[in-house]
Amino acid sequence: MAEIRFEEITKKFGDKVILDHINLDIEDGSFTVMIGPSGCGKTTLLRIIAGIGPQTSGKVFLDGEDISGLPPAKRNVAMVFQNYAIYPTMTVKENIEFGLKNNKVPKDERERLIGEISEIVGIHELLDRKPGTLSGGQRQRIALARAMVKKPKVFLMDEPLSNLDAKLRVSMRTELIELHNRLKTTFVYVTHDQTEAMSMGTRIILMNKGVIQQEATPSVIYQDPDNLFTAQFIGSPQMNVLPFPDEKVRYGFRPEKVHLTNEPGQYFYTRKGHIVTKEMLGSETIYQVRYEGNSVMIKSLEDSFEQDHDVYIGVKKPNILLFDEDERRIRPDDARYEQWMSKL
Amino acid sequence: MKPKITVWSVVSFLLKVILMVIFIFPFYWMIITGFKTYQESIAFPPSFWPAQLQWENFVKVWESGPYLLYMFNSFAVSIGCLVLQFLIMVPASYAFAKMEFKGRGFFFGLVMVAFMVPQQVTFISIFHMMSRANLLKTLWPQILPHAANAFGIFLLRQNFMQIPDELLESARLDNANEFQILTSVMLPMGKPTLVSILMLSFITTWNNYFWPFIMASSQNVYPLTLGIDALRDVEGSFDWQIIMAGNVILVVPIIIVYAIFHKRIVRAFAYSGIK
Incomplete structure (x- = not known):
């Protein structure tokens, strides 16, 4: 169970309103894609869920519990960053293990989890390497493994494929869809790429200038847009x-x-x-x-x-x-x- | 493929050799003079190799005063400074680089001012302060005023600023507290810079003459630099071979430190960014 609810979320940087009274439900188990032009507030909304860029006002609920004031680590969410944010001085294994150690997970349990996840993501043979020696696709997998190993209620992904080349992006897209089907966890995925949004999302949230333009399934967004912005943003x-x-x-x-x-x-x-x-x-x-x-x-x-x-x-x-x-x-x-x- | 020998490569090689000789010759001269007899050291034309190595010079230096104590003082002061600088510099740089707080710009400006004001401007008031705190007979006047390394804070802050914020955010999501972020994420990434700052600081403190000259008011707190200087007085007028032998004793620890860390230093200065 992991349903996210935003109530009257507003975010300002100085006088600039980034998010304007957002009310939104993200369904449990959905692959929700937030899309919009740059500066529309989609990443800001994601960071509010993670707790690393707190809202100016309003509340966030996870499964009915108000998490607005909780520190990031207590929210039971994991995030994959655009530039992967892998600790460069740690080995792949240490990267994955860092959060578990901080959460005081016992050693044999850690070993078991790392073994299991690195099998799924396919990085087993990379565990002792340093991130500097790895390719973009491999780093991406490590970032995924690091998120998965915590068994979070929600996966947050901030344009995770945008640094990959076109071919790899297509195959990672399929892998992420498979991963979602397998884990059945709530995914919240931010992108500016409409192909990613349409192909991966079970729900799409289209944003512009801090306001939600439409929230629907990909086919509704495409066939039955609420407004001109939605109609023109999606489709090529x-x-x-x-x-x-x-x-x-x-x-x-x-x-x-x-x-x-x-x-x-x-x-x-x-x-x-x-x-x-x-x-x-x-x-x-x-x-x-x-x-x-x-x-x-x-x-x-x-x-x-x-x-x-x-x-x-x-x-x-x-x-x-x-x-x-x-x-x-x-x-x-x-x-x-x-x-x-x-x-x- | 064999490298091609061009006129330029020959000129460049010769220039490098000349530069190297210019830098190395004074060291060489110091070392061989330390092994000469007095007659040899003042002979003209000078000899480039002593007829017989005079190890007694070093014994004489060692016996002319409490050199073990001087050496201990030098180490105590240098390492004391190092430890304090580390403890202050690391959290300060982290705060200046990555934390938002009121007056951050102002306080960083203060650090920069401290960086720009020369010791010669402040030593009288510091001496006064130490005297009133009754510390003049201890090593503290040589350590405490150097506890904050403004240049080091500046350099390490620049280094920390290049570390992407996402890494810190990621660590926060990984349930790391600020101390863990500092020790597990920031410090390992800033290590090359930190090591070179601390090394330069060690060399500066070890070689410092002016500061202890002002602050060390009894022989018990003399560092090696003042001890070597005292050789002039003990051994009458300029016994060059003795003074040079003393200097060799003085620089040996520095050369050892440099030999261990020189790769790190070069890397820190060539360190332009984090991928």
């Missing part, structure tokens, strides 16, 4: 967002929801445009199409359209999202929905 290329002429309300559609045809098709939204650029990426092709002064990105499995040619684009009605003047979603059950849709 990002969602096409266009204004209604002379209005503040906007509509948007994802690049892969557009159909390209040589003749006008039977779609709710049809326009004739001109292909300005074409990027062939292998399995898919990205076209940039310009029409009525707008420029949109289109992701297509079809490679048959040529640059500098005219083309018809078509989007189905459910694939068009509306955003009001405050950048909030206008959903189909909203009274304004049909009124705006009819203007397209």
Whole structure:
């Protein structure tokens, strides 16, 4: 059991508000990913859970217990840092053992735990080495082992894969998912990489400027965003967002929801445009199409359209999202929905 | 691949040899003079090797005064300073580098001021203070004023500042208290710097002449430097071979310390950052 609850968490550095009255529940056993642009407060929130960067006001609960005032070591959480924070003067084994020793775990119990964890993480043969001689991936594993050996209620991870090369990052991603399935512990994972968020998270918390924009499963975040920020932050290329002429309300559609045809098709939204650029990426092709002064990105499995040619684009009605003047979603059950849709 | 011999490499080699001779020659001269007879030591042209090694010179030095006591005093003062400096410098540097507290900038400024004020400005008032505390007949006036090493605090603080905060945070999550963080994480990482600071400090204290000259008011608290200086008076006017033999006795401990730690010192000065 490890459920985290934030109540009215606010964090200020001087006059600057980093987190603004955050209320949030993180479910037990979830792989919760906090994502957002840099400076959005995601790492600050993580550090508040760990107790290494206390909140200005508000409370944090772990399993219903108020941990707001507890020192980091008494919170039963473990953290993996972006730069791994491995003690460079200790051997790998000493690194893993340090916390156990401080917690007065008996020696044979320590040996057993280290043996077990280093087997799981695959660093058994590295135990006597110094961190300076290890690769980034190996250091990453040590940081993981050091966190795991404490059998914490919650794993906190602060962009743990961002210092790895692309290939290693993909394989570590899979390993972390497996690890989560195996341990069934609550993971709270901070990243700015939407691929990591979408692929690993069971819940995503999208933040911007100290405020939670949306908290949902990856597919809800992608298919049914609450607001313009969420719609544009997740997805690559990002969602096409266009204004209604002379209005503040906007509509948007994802690049892969557009159909390209040589003749006008039977779609709710049809326009004739001109292909300005074409990027062939292998399995898919990205076209940039310009029409009525707008420029949109289109992701297509079809490679048959040529640059500098005219083309018809078509989007189905459910694939068009509306955003009001405050950048909030206008959903189909909203009274304004049909009124705006009819203007397209 | 054989290194190519170029004009530059020859010039560079010769320059290094010349520099080395310039630095080593006074040592060499001191040592061989210490083994000469009086006649040889003042002979002209000088000889570069004594006709016979005069070990008696060293015996004479040793017998001309309580040199065992002087040596003990020198060690007591140097090691006393070292211990006190260590005890003060390490926590001070840690606090200045990693802790937030009111007046941190001000107090660090004070340390820097202490670093810049020369001893010659403060010795009269310190002497006065020691005299009023009735310490003049002890070794304390030679130790206490050097208990805080401002330069060392500065250097070690710079070193500690380079250690990423995440390491400390990680240690806090590992249930380490501040003392454990200092001894298990910070100190091992600052060791090369610390060793060289303490070594330089040992050499400075051991070689110090001015300070004990002011503070040592009885022969019982003389360090070796004052003892060697006294050789001039005991042995009449300049018996160079005796004075040089005394100097050899004086520098031997330093050379031993340097021989043990020289790699550390070089590394500390080449130490630019922590990966």
